[in-house]
Amino acid sequence: MxxxxxxxxxxxxxxxxxxxxxxxxxxxxxxxxxSGKPADDITRIADFYGAYIDAVTDEDSGDLGDALRDHYLGAGFQKQLDAWEEANHANGVLRAQNVPLAWKVTDNGGTATRTEALVTLTWSRNSTTTLVVDLNRGSREIVRIAEKGAATK
Known part of the structure; x- marks a missing residue:
């Protein structure tokens, strides 16, 4: 060939x-x-995951990752995420201890107040995790990240 x-x-x-x-x-x-649009909720979630994964991959100090979390995640949700990370000894945004090789964001509908996306993280050729991510349409902040199929409170 x-x-x-x-x-x-x-x-x-x-x-x-x-x-x-x-x-x-x-x-x-x-x-x-x-491509993307600044006003589009799915683009916003994709922008966050792309930038966050780059930051976690590139930085040892974590300053950029923390700044991205402060900018994109709701304050109340950040507290929940901190508690999840403490209990699970893993990165709550990625729901893992390592960094994925690739990511994909897919619109999963929503309500009048929230946009829901499925974020598929690829770890290896045969290993993926799908997260459900909710964005508050009013504040434009991410207010929930959970593994697909996991019970939520």
Whole structure:
């Protein structure tokens, strides 16, 4: 198989696996496009997870991760998250002790006051976790993160 086709196929497989909205052509170097809208709740959740995972991956001190949590998460929810982390000895945003290889955010409906998204975190080829994330439409803050299927209070 020639290098151009192999590169295009590899890019297509990666785009599909990561849930990217990229169009892959049979040429090397096909550009990918990621878009969003500041007023869109799903974009906001995706922006948070993308930036937060980058911060946790890149920083040893945790200052940026903490700043992102302060900006995107409701104050009351941050207290609940701190308690969850203390009890579970894990990162409450990721619901894990490590950092995922990839993430995908999918609209899951909502109510008049909340937007619900499913955040799928990919840990390895055969391992994912799906989180349910609620954003308060009025405050534009994340007010709940829970593993899909987990009981909530």
């Amino acid at each position: 020639n290098r151009t086709i192999r590169t295009a196929l590899t890019a297509g497989v990666l785009a599909a696996a990561l849930g990217l909205g990229a169009t892959v052509q049979a040429t090397a170097g096909t550009p990918r496009t990621v």
